Amino acid sequence: MAEVTGNLFIVSAPSGAGKSSLIQALLAQHADMQVSVSHTTRAPRPGEQNGVHYHFVKVDDFKARIAAGEFLEWAEVFGNYYGTSRTTLEHTLQQGIDVFLDIDWQGARQIRQQLPDTIGIFILPPSLSVLQQRLQSRGQDSADIIAGRMSKAQDEMSHADEYDYLIVNDDFQQALLELRSIVLCQRNRLIRQQQRQQDLLDQLLAKSTD
Numbered sequence: 440m441a442e443v444t445g446n447l448f449i450v451s452a453p454s455g456a457g458k459s460s461l462i463q464a465l466l467a468q469h470a471d472m473q474v475s476v477s478h479t480t481r482a483p484r485p486g487e488q489n490g491v492h493y494h495f496v497k498v499d500d501f502k503a504r505i506a507a508g509e510f511l512e513w514a515e516v517f518g519n520y521y522g523t524s525r526t527t528l529e530h531t532l533q534q535g536i537d538v539f540l541d542i543d544w545q546g547a548r549q550i551r552q553q554l555p556d557t558i559g560i561f562i563l564p565p566s567l568s569v570l571q572q573r574l575q576s577r578g579q580d581s582a583d584i585i586a587g588r589m590s591k592a593q594d595e596m597s598h599a600d601e602y603d604y605l606i607v608n609d610d611f612q613q614a615l616l617e618l619r620s621i622v623l624c625q626r627n628r629l630i631r632q633q634q635r636q637q638d639l640l641d642q643l644l645a646k647s648t649d
């Protein structure tokens with residue numbers, strides 16, 4: 440039996456809609472899934488650890504990695520660079536591990552062009568005022584940064600129709616249940632599909648040796 444590769448899930452949302460919280464809550468229930476740790480030129484927030492939340496790098500370092508083709512996707516978001524390491528992601532998927540990318544719509548487009556089987560999930564806030572309250576109550580960004588992120592929220596949401604699934608994150612537990620259902624259904628589908636392909640291959644090989 441051939442090895443089953445992992446599923447790749449992209450989760451996007453306007454800043455503060457709750458995508459990181461939802462992914463972390465799902466991973467707490469499924470230790471066999473992982474979230475990709477991006478590189479960023481953004482300064483760490485209080486409590487953020489290098490290599491855990493992000494790989495924090497300088498702009499020159501990030502640009503050198505772009506030039507070396509290290510990123511499967513990268514984008515400038517809210518004035519900082521963010522990118523996904525190609526080799527780390529490929530290695531994790533090859534081990535059969537499902538991976539989440541917490542990335543913006545620009546990165547999602549780049550991934551879809553290269554890996555069309557990727558499953559895209561877009562998280563919507565119940566309203567813009569709730570989004571603003573969440574950014575404020577998170578208590579990690581200045582008023583200026585929150586204003587900048589709010590000004591980009593509608594632009595990010597205008598790309599929601601490029602994704603396979605939409606989840607409105609109003610009640611957190613309900614949204615988590617929806618995310619979990621999508622992920623588990625897709626996982627079962629991929630396992631069945633890969634098993635069918637393997638069965639077909641086995642039959643062809645058996646015939647050719649008859």
Ligand SMILES: Nc1ncnc2c1ncn2[C@@H]1O[C@H](COP(=O)(O)OP(=O)(O)OP(=O)(O)O)[C@@H](O)[C@H]1O
Nearest residue numbers: 452454455456457458459460573577608609610611
């Ligand atoms: N359903 C919910 N109800 C109330 N608060 C929520 C809900 N979902 C998330 N939050 C809170 O909203 C804040 C923003 O959530 P989170 O950091 O997960 O957003 P995000 O989409 O990952 O943002 P960013 O793109 O800026 O990283 C956090 O303080 C989180 O605890």
Ligand SMILES: Nc1nc2c(ncn2[C@@H]2O[C@H](COP(=O)(O)O)[C@@H](O)[C@H]2O)c(=O)[nH]1
Nearest residue numbers: 477513514516521522523541542543545546
């Ligand atoms: N295209 C990419 N976007 C990314 C990546 N990592 C994070 N992000 C997105 O940036 C914003 C801001 O994140 P924050 O941690 O500063 O709040 C958010 O929309 C993330 O999804 C990436 O590797 N590529």
